[in-house]
Each structure stands twice: as C-alpha cells, then as structure tokens.
Amino acid sequence: MSGRVFLFGDDIDTDQLAPGQYMKGGIEMLSQHCLEPVRPDFAASVRPGDIVVAGRNFGMGSSREQAAEALRHLGVAAVVARSFAGIFYRNAINLGLPALIAEDIAGICDGDAVEIDLEAGELRLQAKRKIVKLEPLPDNLKRMLADGGLVAHLKKRFTAERNGETGQ
Amino acid sequence: MAATLAQKIIARAAGRETVTPGVVVTAKVDLAMIHDSGGPRRIEPILRDLGVSLWDRDKVVLISDHFVPGDTDEGARILELTRQWAAERKVAFHDGQGICHVVLPERGHLKPGMFVVGGDSHSPTGGAFGAYMFGIGATEMAGVLATGEIWIKVPETILIEWQNRLSDAVTAKDMMLALCGRLGMDGGQYQAVEYTGEAIAALSMQERMTLSNMAAELGAQAGLIAPDATTASYLEQTGANIGPSVDEWQGLRTDPEATLLAHHVFDAAALEPQVAAPHSPANSAPVGEVPETRVDVAYIGACTGAKYEDLKRAAAILRGRRLASGVELQVAPASRRDQDRATAEGIMKVFEDAGAKILANACGICAGYGANRLGENVTCISSTARNFKGRMGAPSSKVWLASPLTVAASAVAGRIADPREFLSDRGNSA
Ligand code: SF4
Numbered sequence: 250m251s252g253r254v255f256l257f258g259d260d261i262d263t264d265q266l267a268p269g270q271y272m273k274g275g276i277e278m279l280s281q282h283c284l285e286p287v288r289p290d291f292a293a294s295v296r297p298g299d300i301v302v303a304g305r306n307f308g309m310g311s312s313r314e315q316a317a318e319a320l321r322h323l324g325v326a327a328v329v330a331r332s333f334a335g336i337f338y339r340n341a342i343n344l345g346l347p348a349l350i351a352e353d354i355a356g357i358c359d360g361d362a363v364e365i366d367l368e369a370g371e372l373r374l375q376a377k378r379k380i381v382k383l384e385p386l387p388d389n390l391k392r393m394l395a396d397g398g399l400v401a402h403l404k405k406r407f408t409a410e411r412n413g414e415t416g417q
Numbered sequence: 418m419a420a421t422l423a424q425k426i427i428a429r430a431a432g433r434e435t436v437t438p439g440v441v442v443t444a445k446v447d448l449a450m451i452h453d454s455g456g457p458r459r460i461e462p463i464l465r466d467l468g469v470s471l472w473d474r475d476k477v478v479l480i481s482d483h484f485v486p487g488d489t490d491e492g493a494r495i496l497e498l499t500r501q502w503a504a505e506r507k508v509a510f511h512d513g514q515g516i517c518h519v520v521l522p523e524r525g526h527l528k529p530g531m532f533v534v535g536g537d538s539h540s541p542t543g544g545a546f547g548a549y550m551f552g553i554g555a556t557e558m559a560g561v562l563a564t565g566e567i568w569i570k571v572p573e574t575i576l577i578e579w580q581n582r583l584s585d586a587v588t589a590k591d592m593m594l595a596l597c598g599r600l601g602m603d604g605g606q607y608q609a610v611e612y613t614g615e616a617i618a619a620l621s622m623q624e625r626m627t628l629s630n631m632a633a634e635l636g637a638q639a640g641l642i643a644p645d646a647t648t649a650s651y652l653e654q655t656g657a658n659i660g661p662s663v664d665e666w667q668g669l670r671t672d673p674e675a676t677l678l679a680h681h682v683f684d685a686a687a688l689e690p691q692v693a694a695p696h697s698p699a700n701s702a703p704v705g706e707v708p709e710t711r712v713d714v715a716y717i718g719a720c721t722g723a724k725y726e727d728l729k730r731a732a733a734i735l736r737g738r739r740l741a742s743g744v745e746l747q748v749a750p751a752s753r754r755d756q757d758r759a760t761a762e763g764i765m766k767v768f769e770d771a772g773a774k775i776l777a778n779a780c781g782i783c784a785g786y787g788a789n790r791l792g793e794n795v796t797c798i799s800s801t802a803r804n805f806k807g808r809m810g811a812p813s814s815k816v817w818l819a820s821p822l823t824v825a826a827s828a829v830a831g832r833i834a835d836p837r838e839f840l841s842d843r844g845n846s847a
Contacts, residue, residue: 309603309636312538314554335607335638336554338570343556387441389568399560403467407563 250326250367251375252298256359257287261303263310263337267319276315276322283319297324300365300372302357304330307348308337317341317348327365329354329372329383342390345398350384357381367391419674421574422641423609426549426669430532431569438573438676447531447548448476449561452517453495454483454784455536455554457502463559472565477508478526480517485779488788515752515778518542518630518720522622523754525657529644529666534561539720539802541637544629545622546652547644547669549609552633572608572638573678574671579616581686586836588730589624590721590800590820592616592683593631594691598701600681605637608678611671612642616685622651623724630721631802634698643670690836692798693818696806704823704835712817714797715740715828716809718749718776719783722800722821725755731800731825732759732767734839740772741831747789749776771828782809791816798827 265286271279284291301320307330308316317340320328327347331354341348349365351372356379357363364373365383372381386394396402418435420428428436430444451460456479464470471477481499484492503510511520518539521527529547534540536558543550553561561567579592596604610632617625625642632640642648644666671677692707694700717723717731728750740746748768750756756778759765768775782789783801791797791810797817799809804816819827822836829839 306603312552312554314556334603334636335570338607339557340554343554343560389443390441399556400463400466403560403563407467407469 250298250300251362251364252296252300252326254300254302254357254359254361254363255288255291255295256357257284257301257303257307259304260306260309261287263308263313263316266308266316267313272313272315276318279315280319280322283323292323295323295325298326299324300363301325301328302330302354303328304354305332307333308341309334312336312340314340314344317344317346321346329365342393343399345394345396345401347386347394349386351381353381367394419672419676421609421671421675421677422547422611422643422669423549423572423574423639424675426530426532427569427571429530430549436571438571441568441570443566443568444532446476446534446561446565446567448478448526448533449535449558450478450480450517450521450526450533450540451536451558452479452483453481453485453499455558457499458495459555460559460562461502463556464563467559467563469563471506471508471562474506474508476565477506477562478521479503479508479510480514480520481512482516482520483780483784484786485513486777489786492786513753513778515750515755516720516780518626519724519751519755522546522626522651523655523752525652525655528652528657529648529669534558534567539630539633541632541640542626542630542720544632544639544641545625546648547642547666549639549641551638574609574611574675575605575637575678576671576680577610577612578614578680578682579612579685580614580682581684582616582619583685583688586822586840587688587690588820588822589620589627591688591691592685593628593634593721594693594698594701594818595683595688597631597634597693597698598691600635602634602697602699603636605632605635606678607636607638609639609641610635610637612640614685617642618645620647621726622647623726626724627721631698634802690820690823692823692833693804695815695817696804698803698818701818704819704833707833710817710833711796711831712744712798712827712833713795714791715744715746715824716749716782716797716799716801717821717824718747718751718781718799719801720751721802722824723749723751723755725758727751727800727821728755728759728764728768729762731821732764734822734825734836735771735829736767738771738829740828744828744831746771746773746828747776747781748773749781750778753778785809798824798833800824
C-alpha cells in the first residue's frame with residue numbers, strides 16, 4: 250500500500266477520531282468530522298490509500314469502535330504510531346485497519362509519499378530513500394487484515410469449513 | 418522459566434508452555450459473559466450474518482442489569498429481546514438478579530486460572546478471583562461466541578503492592594481513587610495490573626472485586642489478584658464445585674523472578690478516605706482537602722459500591738441518623754442476594770429508617786439509564802467507578818466519586834464529609 254502521510258502528535262483520543270456529538274449521525278457523518286479538533290481539513294483532504302502517522306498512545310479514551318471505523322471509512326490504509334491504546338488497537342485490527350507500531354518515526358514528515366510493505370515490516374519513504382522498521386504483525390492478524398477484518402475473516406473460515414476444506 | 422500470573426493463565430489458554438509479553442497468541446475462552454446492553458441486541462445480527470450457532474452454550478452467561486427494571490420504553494423493549502434470545506439460545510441467564518460483575522462470581526461461574534471475556538468495560542472484575550478476564554466490544558464478542566477463541570497480545574505486568582493494613586473507614590474504593598490520581602487513567606497501559614501485599618491479603622473478596630473492577634479506570638486490560646484461602650472460602654460459599662483446592666492454586670501466582678513492567682509500592686496504613694472531583698476518577702484527593710461542597714443526591718450503587726459489604730459499612734454510619742434536609746439518598750444494592758442478606762441482617766432497614774430510596778438491583782443511573790437520571794445542575798456524591806461528564810444524567814450535573822462510607826457520611830452531613838467523623842463520635846473505632 251502507498252499513499253501520503255498525515256502526521257499527528259501524541260495522545261490522539263477517540264473523541265478527536267469520532268467526536269461524541271456526531272455519533273448519532275452514523276459513520277457517514279461521523280467520518281466527515283474525524284480528527285477535526287486537531288486538523289479541521291483532515292476528512293476533506295485525506296484520500297483512499299493515505300496513511301496516518303502519529304506519536305504515542307494513539308486512540309486513547311473510550312472503547313467506541315467508530316474511532317477506527319471512521320478512519321477506515323475515509324479510506325485510510327494504515328495507522329503507524331509509536332504506541333496505541335489497547336482497545337483502539339484491538340478494534341482497528343478487527344475492523345480491518347492495519348495498526349502498526351514503529352519505534353522511530355522521527356524521519357517521517359507530513360505529506361511524505363510512503364509505501365508500506367506488511368510482509369517485510371517496512372515503511373519506505375520514497376523520496377528520502379529511507380526505511381522505517383515496523384513491528385512485525387503475527388501471521389494470524391495479517392490474515393485477518395488481508396480478509397478485511399474479523400467478521401469477513403470468520404465468514405471466509407466458516408464458508409471454507411462448510412465446503413469441507415480444512416484449516417483456516 | 419519465571420512467569421507472571423497473567424502469562425501463566427494465557428499460556429494455558431493458548432495451549433503453550435510459555436508465552437512472551439508482546440507476542441500475539443490465539444487463546445481458547447473458558448467463559449464469555451454478556452449483558453442486556455452490549456449483548457444479544459448487538460451480537461445476534463452478526464451471528465446471523467455469519468450463519469453460525471454458539472460455539473458452546475454452556476460457556477456463555479447472560480445477565481440483565483443495564484436496562485433493569487425496564488422503566489422506559491426502550492429499556493423494556495431491550496429486556497424483552499434479551500429474554501427471548503436467552504430462551505432461543507439456551508444459555509445460563511440471570512434476569513434481574515443484579516449487576517453482571519457481581520452476579521457472575523456470586524453464582525459460581527468464575528474460578529482461578531480461567532481465561533474469560535466479558536462484554537463490558539469493567540470485566541477486569543473477574544481478576545479478583547485469579548481469572549484473566551477482560552472486556553471486549555460487540556464485534557469481538559460475536560467472534561468469540563462463534564468460535565470460542567480470541568487473539569490476545571500477551572501483556573506485561575504492572576505490580577501494585579500495598580503494604581500494611583487499611584485503617585478504619587478506608588476501603589478498596591479509596592485505594593483505587595488514590596491510584597487513579599497517582600498513576601493516571603492510562604497508567605495501566607493496557608497491560609495486566611496485579612495487586613499484592615499485606616493490605617490485599619487482608620481484604621475480603623468483595624473489596625478485592627472493587628480493586629480489579631477499577632483496573633479499567635487505570636486503563637489496564639486486566640486487574641489480577643492471586644487466589645488464596647479467602648478466594649477459596651468465597652467460592653465454597655457460592656456452592657460452586659470449585660474442584661481445585663487452594664493447594665492446587667499454588668502455582669497461580671507471579672514468580673518472584675518474573676520480569677515486570679513496573680512495581681509500585683504504596684502504604685495502605687497512610688491512606689485516607691478519597692474523593693474524586695468531577696469529571697474524572699483521576700481528580701482524586703483526600704476528603705479533608707476538598708472545599709466545602711453541598712450535595713443534592715447521594716448514590717450508593719454500582720458494582721464498585723453497593724455489594725453486601727458496602728451496604729453494611731455504609732449502614733454503620735447511617736444507623737440512628739437521618740439524611741440532611743434537601744439530600745436524596747438512593748440505594749441500589751448490587752445484587753438480589755446481597756440485598757436479601759442485608760435485609761436479613763437489618764441493614765436495609767437502616768437505609769429505610771434514614772429516609773433512603775431503595776432502587777432495583779441493577780446498574781441504574783451508573784449506566785445513565787432509567788427514570789432516576791441526574792437532573793440539570795445536580796451535585797451528586799456516588800459510590801460508582803466513573804464520573805465522566807453526563808454519564809449519570811444531565812451534562813450540567815456534577816458527580817463526585819467516593820467510597821460508600823463517604824457517600825453515607827455526606828448524605829447525613831449534606832456536604833462532602835469524612836466518614837471517620839461519624840465513626841469516632843461513637844467510640845466504636847476500636
Ligand atoms: S454498575 Fe456501572 S460500572 Fe458497573 S457494570 Fe453497571 S454501568 Fe458498568
């Protein structure tokens with residue numbers, strides 16, 4: 250996957266990702282206000298394939314699944330952060346949004362064109378010819394992401410089982 | 418290899434000898450608990466979409482608590498749907514028996530060493546029994562009910578040691594409010610917290626449950642306490658077939674040489690009753706440092722504040738006293754069994770005589786539902802676990818958190834008050 254970087258700081262919380270006052274409007278409306286408190290133009294300027302890069306504790310706050318869903322709905326291809334709040338991390342992966350941990354994000358700038366190689370566990374800064382190491386995802390989570398999240402993954406698994414195939 | 422209690426339980430559930438923190442494993446779930454709010458109404462559509470039945474209906478427990486007593490149209494409808502689902506899916510169902518985190522162990526569903534998920538953010542409560550229990554959302558719960566499995570990133574352990582003993586009128590709730598203030602609401606870093614030390618060993622199971630429950634307020638995934646004789650005698654009382662004896666639980670503890678993420682040490686003897694100012698449990702301070710604050714409503718309720726022992730200790734303050742004028746005291750005993758016991762021992766009568774309003778054995782306004790929600794500009798002191806803005810009613814209402822004793826003392830004083838004032842004047846502080 251490749252796209253442009255949208256860079257954020259530490260402690261991006263679920264209220265910034267999915268502002269409470271728009272929760273009733275459904276994911277369509279909610280995603281239009283995603284990250285608005287920290288970057289008002291985010292929803293309007295992000296394009297499918299773009300990548301969110303952030304500091305520590307991304308997704309802190311409530312357990313609302315919509316925080317990850319809003320990013321996914323806007324087409325964000327992955328979130329790369331120095332660390333994630335635990336519940337957001339679970340929700341993101343289960344909804345099919347790669348949440349990737351990178352210790353060192355110092356060289357990444359807003360607007361950089363980057364490419365992520367999940368297999369190699371690398372984020373490549375194309376113009377700067379620089380590689381940022383990503384913590385490798387375990388195989389089971391990679392498969393779930395490839396299928397598009399937990400529900401899609403289970404559907405595939407159950408269909409396979411019904412058709413008498415073995416394994417996952 | 419030395420391991421933490423969390424690692425030992427997860428390793429067994431994952432079918433491995435050992436597991437390393439940070440590694441993601443797939444684990445088999447021993448039990449899944451759901452309630453009326455996050456349960457059937459959210460999960461059934463996903464199960465239908467998947468076209469599967471429950472992986473094992475004997476390992477699913479459904480408890481109605483959030484919308485009980487169904488005093489709104491929406492609540493009544495959700496309860497109806499919950500009851501139908503229980504009948505169709507044939508799972509264990511405790512209907513109107515109390516708050517899920519209290520009813521689950523009370524009915525003998527939890528045992529040390531189990532790996533358990535709950536469809537509620539305070540699911541770490543199960544950790545008080547030496548079970549690894551954590552909260553998950555509806556989508557994940559549907560996945561568990563369909564497969565009996567879940568992925569988990571093996572946590573590091575943050576050891577929280579409480580040395581010495583708590584003094585009179587100081588409780589597990591005070592310990593947790595103090596911890597929220599000291600460590601912050603992300604101090605748990607979604608890792609496993611484990612409580613240990615002399616003060617913890619001396620606590621009853623119901624008090625331990627409050628500690629584990631509020632591991633959620635620390636942002637931890639789980640809040641564990643290694644099982645001991647206190648755990649065993651509680652479980653025997655529930656009539657559960659506990660199988661493994663205390664001896665067999667010997668291994669269920671963190672090895673002394675195990676690697677920890679952090680080890681915090683606190684002095685229980687020095688702890689004073691705490692209150693947390695609106696709108697965060699982390700805004701805690703010793704009750705004596707709080708400026709004069711009048712209260713309109715005092716709420717003794719919730720899984721962290723209205724169990725049998727909470728009721729008993731609050732009643733000790735209220736006995737022979739009446740509410741200050743203008744104060745409403747609401748008491749929602751955490752479970753039917755706890756209320757029955759309190760009734761038998763004359764405790765409920767103390768509340769009635771003092772002028773309290775007794776509510777259903779349910780989440781009540783802690784979940785923000787029902788007819789008793791806080792009105793505009795109401796100041797409330799509450800034995801619940803969270804005081805986020807608007808959670809218990811109008812956004813303009815202000816909720817202070819405290820132990821049930823401090824809530825009772827404040828109800829009598831008409832302002833936020835130190836429960837020790839009400840114990841010492843009778844000379845019964847031993
Ligand atoms: S009493 Fe409050 S904290 Fe406990 S389960 Fe109910 S809503 Fe949650």
